[in-house]
Amino acid sequence: MSKKFAVVLSGSGVYDGAEIHEATLSLLAIDKQGAKYQCFAPDIEQHHVINHITGDEMSETRNVLVESARIARGNIKPLSDFKAVDYDILLFPGGFGAAKNLSSLAFKGADCSVDPEVEKAIIDMVEHKKPIGALCIAPAVMTCVLKGAMVTIGSDDSTIGTIKAMGGTHQIKAHGEITIDEKYKLVTTPCYMLDSTISQIAEGAENVVETLLEL
Amino acid sequence: MSKKFAVVLSGSGVYDGAEIHEATLSLLAIDKQGAKYQCFAPDIEQHHVINHITGDEMSETRNVLVESARIARGNIKPLSDFKAVDYDILLFPGGFGAAKNLSSLAFKGADCSVDPEVEKAIIDMVEHKKPIGALCIAPAVMTCVLKGAMVTIGSDDSTIGTIKAMGGTHQIKAHGEITIDEKYKLVTTPCYMLDSTISQIAEGAENVVETLLEL
Numbered sequence: 001m002s003k004k005f006a007v008v009l010s011g012s013g014v015y016d017g018a019e020i021h022e023a024t025l026s027l028l029a030i031d032k033q034g035a036k037y038q039c040f041a042p043d044i045e046q047h048h049v050i051n052h053i054t055g056d057e058m059s060e061t062r063n064v065l066v067e068s069a070r071i072a073r074g075n076i077k078p079l080s081d082f083k084a085v086d087y088d089i090l091l092f093p094g095g096f097g098a099a100k101n102l103s104s105l106a107f108k109g110a111d112c113s114v115d116p117e118v119e120k121a122i123i124d125m126v127e128h129k130k131p132i133g134a135l136c137i138a139p140a141v142m143t144c145v146l147k148g149a150m151v152t153i154g155s156d157d158s159t160i161g162t163i164k165a166m167g168g169t170h171q172i173k174a175h176g177e178i179t180i181d182e183k184y185k186l187v188t189t190p191c192y193m194l195d196s197t198i199s200q201i202a203e204g205a206e207n208v209v210e211t212l213l214e215l
Numbered sequence: 216m217s218k219k220f221a222v223v224l225s226g227s228g229v230y231d232g233a234e235i236h237e238a239t240l241s242l243l244a245i246d247k248q249g250a251k252y253q254c255f256a257p258d259i260e261q262h263h264v265i266n267h268i269t270g271d272e273m274s275e276t277r278n279v280l281v282e283s284a285r286i287a288r289g290n291i292k293p294l295s296d297f298k299a300v301d302y303d304i305l306l307f308p309g310g311f312g313a314a315k316n317l318s319s320l321a322f323k324g325a326d327c328s329v330d331p332e333v334e335k336a337i338i339d340m341v342e343h344k345k346p347i348g349a350l351c352i353a354p355a356v357m358t359c360v361l362k363g364a365m366v367t368i369g370s371d372d373s374t375i376g377t378i379k380a381m382g383g384t385h386q387i388k389a390h391g392e393i394t395i396d397e398k399y400k401l402v403t404t405p406c407y408m409l410d411s412t413i414s415q416i417a418e419g420a421e422n423v424v425e426t427l428l429e430l
Binding site: 012013014015017019020021024025027028031032051052053055060065066067069070071072073074076192197198199202 | 227228229230232234235236239240242243246247266267268270275280281282284285286287288289291407412413414417
């Protein structure tokens with residue numbers, strides 16, 4: 001039986017949603033390693049919409065689930081439908097969407113809150129002793145929910161400070177390297193939290209997916 | 216010296232823009248094979264915006280260049296800046312954006328027109344005897360510009376009929392297989408014009424990029 005991943009997206013685009021390369025290369029890694037995936041996203045408004053050329057905020061609103069469907073080619077479910085019993089592994093690609101839509105990490109740092117459906121999905125997986133993966137900035141969101149979790153986001157001092165302020169432990173890691181928290185069965189890697197090539201993102205996603213399948 | 220690809224995007228999302236997996240996996244294939252890339256897109260309004268869950272048209276407008284920047288992580292140039300002399304290879308991922316924004320193929324079939332900047336980029340590359348790659352539906356757009364070109368879009372009868380009506384030649388191909396038009400140095404593959412896994416898209420993109428680097 002193929003293992004089934006639930007992949008939680010947070011929009012479509014690094015500055016206001018899921019990072020597209022990390023999300024796509026996670027799906028590729030899952031498929032290449034013989035597992036299955038189903039994409040999910042919360043049915044909520046994005047915190048804001050960013051012009052990805054200028055970095056300016058645009059005067060419009062977009063929905064996280066609807067935009068995430070662009071990455072999922074329409075095959076996506078609202079996160080409210082997620083049940084831990086139906087999946088073997090939960091995976092969060094990165095992008096600012098994790099810190100702006102799935103949580104308020106980008107704005108409130110260590111005082112952030114996490115979307116209730118996201119929080120419930122994480123806690124349900126831990127209660128079922130099922131593994132969770134997180135890329136890029138998403139590991140910091142995990143430490144907001146999973147008290148004392150050990151993660152990596154690479155080597156960014158400011159984010160490491162935030163993780164420690166939330167009670168988390170951080171390991172400095174390079175391209176493609178992973179941190180495993182055995183207690184929570186949590187696997188993390190830096191991806192674009194380091195200045196990376198797209199091949200290095202593929203390597204990080206592959207290593208996380210491979211390790212999650214072994215846990 | 217690494218060869219330099221110019222990758223032309225048409226938005227961000229299969230139903231109204233560039234197909235995200237094909238675009239991302241093209242960039243991955245280029246990087247893995249030791250070449251460089253620069254993304255381009257025309258600075259024009261999208262034909263329309265499609266809700267990727269329902270398939271319905273949304274009452275908003277989006278700009279092809281601005282949305283393409285989501286895939287390019289902001290590192291993108293307007294197609295008006297493209298000069299064939301500066302690049303070794305031109306590559307078009309697929310998605311309906313190729314047939315709705317880069318051309319009117321989706322609406323006018325064999326009577327379609329092609330965006331003037333797209334047409335100029337293609338013709339300039341051919342005049343410089345430099346290779347062009349196209350994935351998914353984009354090969355049909357090539358036959359609109361390059362009279363008599365031989366391409367593959369897989370095996371879809373309706374699209375093959377349109378290609379033939381434009382004077383093109385079509386080869387039926389399976390997942391990951393390519394067609395090479397030696398005269399135009401044009402390399403094409405079906406990608407999501409066939410019902411494909413994401414690993415099959417990666418294979419098609421890799422085979423096209425590898426062949427383009429050899430031509």
